[in-house]
Amino acid sequence: MTAYAVTNPATGETTATYDTFSDAQIDEAIGRADAAASVWAATSVDERAKVIRRIAELHRERRDELAAIIVKEMGKPIAAAVGEVDFAADIVEYYADNIGQITGDTPLTIAGDGSAVVRRVPLGPLLGIMPWNFPAYQVARFAGPNLAIGNTIILKHASQCPESSALLEAIYRDAGLPDGGYVNVYASNEQAADIIADTRVHGVSVTGSERAGAAVAEVAGRNLKKVALELGGSDPFLVFSADDLDAVVQAAVDARLDNNGQSCNGAKRFIIVDDLYEEFTEKFVAALAAVRAEDPTQEDTVLGPLSSLAAAERLQEQIDRAVAQGATLLTGGTRDGAFFAPTVLADVTADMDLYREELFGPAAVVYRAADEDAAVAVANGTPFGLGSYVFTTDAEQAQRVADRIEAGMVYVNLVLADSPELPFGGVKRSGTSRELGLLAADEFVNKKLIRTA
Numbered sequence: 001m002t003a004y005a006v007t008n009p010a011t012g013e014t015t016a017t018y019d020t021f022s023d024a025q026i027d028e029a030i031g032r033a034d035a036a037a038s039v040w041a042a043t044s045v046d047e048r049a050k051v052i053r054r055i056a057e058l059h060r061e062r063r064d065e066l067a068a069i070i071v072k073e074m075g076k077p078i079a080a081a082v083g084e085v086d087f088a089a090d091i092v093e094y095y096a097d098n099i100g101q102i103t104g105d106t107p108l109t110i111a112g113d114g115s116a117v118v119r120r121v122p123l124g125p126l127l128g129i130m131p132w133n134f135p136a137y138q139v140a141r142f143a144g145p146n147l148a149i150g151n152t153i154i155l156k157h158a159s160q161c162p163e164s165s166a167l168l169e170a171i172y173r174d175a176g177l178p179d180g181g182y183v184n185v186y187a188s189n190e191q192a193a194d195i196i197a198d199t200r201v202h203g204v205s206v207t208g209s210e211r212a213g214a215a216v217a218e219v220a221g222r223n224l225k226k227v228a229l230e231l232g233g234s235d236p237f238l239v240f241s242a243d244d245l246d247a248v249v250q251a252a253v254d255a256r257l258d259n260n261g262q263s264c265n266g267a268k269r270f271i272i273v274d275d276l277y278e279e280f281t282e283k284f285v286a287a288l289a290a291v292r293a294e295d296p297t298q299e300d301t302v303l304g305p306l307s308s309l310a311a312a313e314r315l316q317e318q319i320d321r322a323v324a325q326g327a328t329l330l331t332g333g334t335r336d337g338a339f340f341a342p343t344v345l346a347d348v349t350a351d352m353d354l355y356r357e358e359l360f361g362p363a364a365v366v367y368r369a370a371d372e373d374a375a376v377a378v379a380n381g382t383p384f385g386l387g388s389y390v391f392t393t394d395a396e397q398a399q400r401v402a403d404r405i406e407a408g409m410v411y412v413n414l415v416l417a418d419s420p421e422l423p424f425g426g427v428k429r430s431g432t433s434r435e436l437g438l439l440a441a442d443e444f445v446n447k448k449l450i451r452t453a
Contacts, residue, residue, distance in 0.1 A: 004162035004186045009075040009305040009338040010296055018162040021186050026195065032180030033125035033152045034200040039178040041122045041150040045103050052147055053096040054175035059089035059136070062171060066136060069164045074132045075260060075305040075338065077296045087418075088140035091436065094420035095144040102148050102441040105450075114453045121446040122150030123202040123226075127195050129216060130165075131208045132158035132307055133262045139168055141424070142205050143182065145440040153182045154201065156192050160308065193219045203227065203444045207264075210429055228433035228443045230264070233386030233426060234358045236379035237267035238401065239276055240372065240392040248391050249283040252364075255389060255415040257291065257342065260304050261362035262311075265387035265424070267415065268359050270366045271375045277368045281330070281346070284366065288342035289331040293362070305338035306361050312338045315361040319343060322354040332363065356382055372401065380406045386426035389415055408434075 004018040021029070040048070059066070067081035076084070095102065105117040128142045135157065143153050153172075157165035165184050172182035187195065196204050196219045205228040206216045213229040220227035237255060242248045255267035272280045296304030306312045312335050319333050322345055332343030343363035348354050354365065369375035379388060387409040392398050402410040408426035411417055418424065423437035433443050 003188060004159045006073055006163055007160065007308065008072050009308050012309065012337060015072070016163065018186055020188050021191070023191065026185060026187060026191050029154060029183045029185050030125065030195060030198055030200050033154050033183050036178040036180030037122070037124040037152045040152055040181050045099055048148065048150065049096045049099045051176040052092060052099070052144065055172055056089040056093035056096065058171040058175055059085055059092065062167065066164060066167055069167060070135050071296050073135065073161050073164055074307040075296050077301040077304045079299055079301070080259065084134055084137050088136040091137070091140040091420045092144045095148040095441070098438065099148045102145065102438065114451065116449065116451045119448045119450055120149060121448050123444050123446055125152045125154055125201050126444055127154045127156065127192070127201055127204040129192060129204065129206040129208065129212070130155065130157050132160050133259060135161045135164040136168065138207050141435040141440065143172065146444055147181070149441055149445050151444055152180060154195060155182065155184050156187045157184070162186060196220055196225055197223045201225070205433070205443070206230070213431070226444060229431040230425060230433065230435060231429060231431045232358045232384055233264045233430050234268050234382045234384045235265055235387040235389065235407070236405070237270045237389040238375050238379060238391065239270070239272045239280060240375070240397060241394060242276065242391060243393055245276065245279060246283065249280060249287055251391070251415045252284055253287045256288070256364050257303055257362055258416060260306060262307060262360050265409065267389050268364060269378070270364055271369050271378050272366065273369050273371065273375060281366050285330045285344050288344055288364070291342050293339035293341065303342065303362055306340055309338050311361065312340050315340060315359065315363060318354060318357060318359060319345065319363060322348060322352060325352045327352060327354065350381060358384065372397065376401060376404045383429040384426070385428035386430035387411065
């Protein structure tokens with residue numbers, strides 16, 4: 001059965017198809033990951049670090065090949081695709097650099113004589129279900145910390161990313177992992193459920209939509225497996241004051257158009273205090289309207305197509321429905337195939353669907369807020385709680401608002417500042433776990449107590 005295909009969203013052309021694995025191939029893949037688990041767990045920390053560092057090096061050595069595939073599979077501008085591969089390498093390298101801290105014992109202060117430590121022990125094979133929007137970065141932030149811990153990886157990528165997933169498997173294999181240390185599978189959703197249920201698999205991580213996360217969590221719960229969820233976001237961008245409003249507007253544009261507007265933690269709702277609203281909105285609309293969706297293979301392209309025609313049609317339906325319900329279209333709202341014009345909506349109210357939805361594409365909503373309390377109320381008035389952005393010249397206000405926002409991450413006076421050492425994750429319907437940073441290595445590990453007399 002053919003389910004995995006490379007369909008270039010810029011042209012609509014399907015250039016390659018791949019058959020879904022048979023059940024026998026899936027079983028063989030699980031068996032390899034299971035056999036490799038004891039080998040990899042017994043490998044010294046220093047040797048593990050060497051292999052993981054080599055994975056980072058191979059990302060850089062094969063950067064151009066992997067980036068070109070990413071552009072073809074999901075339409076990311078080539079400069080951004082190269083940047084993604086470099087960031088994936090930095091993430092993997094971070095875990096090689098910090099493997100001693102990740103795997104080391106934690107001494108405990110105890111009552112009485114003797115000693116006690118918490119020792120971090122790998123669980124074994126893990127399933128990663130990864131999305132299309134960051135084909136290399138998403139894999140790195142799952143595989144990097146878990147390979148450092150000593151777990152092995154079974155990776156089910158999105159069905160539109162068969163070639164990047166195959167190249168990534170080659171990178172991890174060629175770096176020196178034991179056979180089965182990292183296994184790519186072209187699995188159907190039903191087969192993914194079977195993998196989760198398999199007793200040889202000890203946990204599952206999914207990055208994707210709410211629907212996908214709920215489906216995976218249901219299967220994992222039924223089988224008493226640990227699950228990590230990184231889901232959607234509708235991140236607020238709050239502006240209270242500015243010494244340089246033009247710089248804030250540019251930050252807003254950058255935060256909205258990153259990855260063609262298809263970042264879970266991209267700013268999507270722009271909440272502006274009353275005295276800055278008119279000026280900000282005028283500048284913001286003009287700046288977005290000046291951007292053209294163009295050929296993603298060109299080095300100077302800022303905005304490429306959405307990941308697929310279906311994605312563009314979904315965004316179009318959301319915007320059309322919002323306008324029908326009373327929202328005002330300030331710019332954009334049109335598409336050419338999978339290419340979508342930068343779009344800004346205003347006058348979205350709490351009784352409209354869009355007030356609680358995520359816009360996955362180059363579309364933004366601007367809100368006018370009377371004061372800080374009103375801005376925070378709009379920011380928190382969503383089922384999501386992934387990231388957020390606060391712009392203010394008042395340091396006390398920045399910390400006060402950061403405390404009040406219901407989100408896993410708050411960035412003050414900056415955007416696009418993700419880094420390997422900074423934990424990534426959300427609350428509410430945005431997920432249950434943390435990736436990146438040292439916290440990522442605590443998701444799938446046996447924190448074993450060893451008490452000695």
